[in-house]
Amino acid sequence: MSAGSRDRAGADRDARRATPGAHLRAELRRLGLDQVAVSKATGVSRQSVNNIINGRQPISRAMAGKLGRLTGHSSDYWLSESFGEASLLSDADSTAQRFVVAGLLVNHQIARAVKDGIIDISPFAAKNMRTASIDLTLHASVRTSGGLVDIARGKAFELAVGAIVQASTVESVELPNDYLGRIGAVARLCENGILASMPLQVEPGFKGRLHFHLFNAGGAGFRLRAGMAVVALEFHRLAAVPDD
Numbered sequence: 001m002s003a004g005s006r007d008r009a010g011a012d013r014d015a016r017r018a019t020p021g022a023h024l025r026a027e028l029r030r031l032g033l034d035q036v037a038v039s040k041a042t043g044v045s046r047q048s049v050n051n052i053i054n055g056r057q058p059i060s061r062a063m064a065g066k067l068g069r070l071t072g073h074s075s076d077y078w079l080s081e082s083f084g085e086a087s088l089l090s091d092a093d094s095t096a097q098r099f100v101v102a103g104l105l106v107n108h109q110i111a112r113a114v115k116d117g118i119i120d121i122s123p124f125a126a127k128n129m130r131t132a133s134i135d136l137t138l139h140a141s142v143r144t145s146g147g148l149v150d151i152a153r154g155k156a157f158e159l160a161v162g163a164i165v166q167a168s169t170v171e172s173v174e175l176p177n178d179y180l181g182r183i184g185a186v187a188r189l190c191e192n193g194i195l196a197s198m199p200l201q202v203e204p205g206f207k208g209r210l211h212f213h214l215f216n217a218g219g220a221g222f223r224l225r226a227g228m229a230v231v232a233l234e235f236h237r238l239a240a241v242p243d244d
Helices: 003-015 020-031 035-042 046-053 061-071 091-101 107-115 187-191
Strands: 120-122 134-137 141-144 147-150 156-159 164-174 179-185 194-197 207-216 222-225 229-237
Touching: 020 046, 020 061, 035 046, 035 061, 134 164, 164 229, 179 187, 179 194, 187 194, 207 229
Parallel strands: none
Antiparallel strands: 120 164, 134 229, 141 147, 141 164, 156 222, 164 207, 179 229, 194 207
16 A cells, blocks of 8 residues: 555544544434433533533543443543544444343453443442342441331341331442342341342342342341441343433
């Protein structure tokens, strides 16, 4: 190839490369979102979103993390200076790609999604990772029929046979719009006859701590302590962003 041909080929490739703002505009079309929706989802002003899309403002690391949770791409992805031909796929091709990567996340994928800011688990403890889930821990207070009970600083609450308490996790979780969570009681609770009552799914876009009831259906009292593993949370990447 001649030098002139190589120069033309390079120019053609550069012409096909998208700026972060242009790529964000294409992503919003793919997801069916407008600038107002992005502003609400990320907590930044609509003017800032508009400035990014039109190349008047760079994507900060904090904004990259928020866009990661919104779009399912990593924060490092959004910090790229430009996006190549693969990022300029048609909506149909882009959707097809997402079908390939949809499914249940295993441990290293969960850890990577947290590191990249796609999923937020605060606080995050790597020791609580399992093969394809993460254990979430019991908050320092539980609610009984008699009121709130503090179980912080080494205290314990004896959950009597036939008794029930309201509880929540220490961890706060935030999911992007194309991820779904599934939760269930950890093995130790099940082995002791402790039933956890909660919704099966953590909906896309969820943000906050998980709340549930614990009921003792076993044959003996069971001690609840702050920080003990209580529920396991799985993460499923969806094939597409659901309609509102």
